[in-house]
Amino acid sequence: MRHIHNAHGPKGRGELSSELKHRPPSLYAFSLVVCIHNDHILLVQERSNSGYWLPGGRVDPGETLCQASIRETIEEAGVEPTLTGVLKVQYTAHKAHVRLRAIFMGKPKDGALFPLCKTMPDYESCGAVWVSLKAVMKRNLPMRGSEPYTWVKYLEEGGKIHSLDVLSDFER
DSSP, X not given: OOOOGGGSHHHHTTSSOOTTTOOOOEXXXXXXXXXXXTTEEEEEEOSTXXXXXXXXXXXXXXXXXXXXXXXXXHHHHSOOEEEEEEEEEEEXXXXXXXXXXXXXXXXXXXXXXXXXXXXXXXXXXXXXXXXXXXHHHHTOSOBSSSHHHHHHHHHHTTOOOXXXXXXXXXXX
8 A cells, every 4th residue: 555645634625835835945045254353253244334334145056054164254255264163054935935044153264353344346255354343332333234333242242152073064
């Protein structure tokens, strides 16, 4: 005897739509990095007059969340980060799509006092700057949104930084 899930119950009676006819929503994945070094945070200006923001962006097909965060930070800020943890993974379901965002904690791979940032505008960003954590807390810089402030405050209040091992895509 063969059991066919959709042939009986509420779906078989037409009370619910069949998952066989259901088209799954599109998934959009993003990775961002809170890169802190010597009491400064790395911020990028993605477009002229748009304010400053965390380096990061969309995950490309075949790329892990970790790989995307490193690539995006290099492209937008000109700084290669070493990922040190995960601050949060966000999953937001909308009717037509799903958004997944991973927010990583990082530090510059180059241990210089202040690793050089990108200063020449290109397709990825207008450039990047190291901003003191105090300036972010005082909101002394035009921001695209409150997220840089939110993460600096979270860390200053002792917020948890999770191990990279919580992600299945982390490679040692």
